[in-house]
Amino acid sequence: MDEGRPIFVQIAEQIENDIIGGALAEESQVPSTNEFAAFYRINPATAGKGVNLLVDDGILYKKRGIGMFVAAGSRDRLVQKRRDEFQAEFVQPLLAEAEKLSISPDQLAAMITGATTITQKDRT
């Protein structure tokens, strides 16, 4: 766990990542609070808080006596949410830094296109 940020938020993000990445499919069961606690070596109450965050958001739902499941449509909702966050957390700072270094939006666009081509070459 990353120091300084609330652990339950990190647990929630980790579960979200697993849903976005497909490791946790929609309608599949997620590990129990105690399993999360043991795996991440954190207090079970903290793990429970992280899971509840996603229950409140409607990403996970409870089946009484069975456990916690990924809600249908969660993946699309999370991707949309992450895209909005991407704008605030990555694009805005990128633009601010570019401005500080006098990189024009066109130059920045060219740099991004260039970098994309390189990554694509790496893949092939």
Added chain:
Amino acid sequence: MTPAVEVTNLNKRFGSVHAVNDVSFTVTENKIYGLLGRNGAGKTTLMQLLTGQDFATSGSIEVFGASPVENAAVLQRLCFIKESQRYPDNFKPRHVFATAPWFFSHWDADFAERLVDEFRLPVNRPIKKLSRGQLSAVGVIVGLASRAPLTFFDEPYLGLDAVARQIFYDRLLEDYAEHPRTVILSTHLIDEVSDLLEHVLVIDEGRIIIDEDAEELRASATTVSGLRPVVDEFVHGREVLHRAGIGGLTSVTVRGLSVSEREAAASKSLELAPVSLQQLIVRRTGSTEKEFEQSA
């Protein structure tokens, strides 16, 4: 629900030393507490008072609703693992584990045996011949396998290597999840245990200076760094926990920031860094402020 521990205006003096100074707090049942503080802060004294092993100078202590002093009904629900527990001279670890069920009604002998294997503890070696780490392992095994409703661990891992400490943390979490109980873990290895704790009590010079939910505490401070005038303007009017600087740069640790304040800081090119529980406690219990001023 009766709290596990309720302490009101507790004082303990040793001559001129005020080891516990007007302390009041409550321990909620079935949580893992961290009792943190520097050496000599009063952690062990406080635990001795809570377990009825020493008498308070004044104030009241209730453990499961009653005074622990000479009270068998309370004491049989407690397990106190001391930093340097003494055993009868000819004892071997197997004697300790054989006698444990006499004192702990929830003792799980199978669990103790599994822990012995994991810690690779030689159960037939005289206790006086055990290494410091092995001696600590005996205490940790008793503390875990006793499953006492209220368990105190006072610096339980002196001499335990990194592997053994990790076994301790893992088994504590697993067993706590299956058999919820109240655990008070006293330590100065704050970074290692911070993720295990649900609530934090920090004692400094005999006083409780922090009594907070671990998650809230973690989010309660941020370090702001950047050019001195900009930082100074930004932190103006806030509670400053720590300040360090070199030349024209400075970094200041302040209490919590809202999302809009974070954005404001970012727009002024200030860097924000999270503060770990350990750093936070160091900053609140140490009074040193370091400034490497350049003499003009």
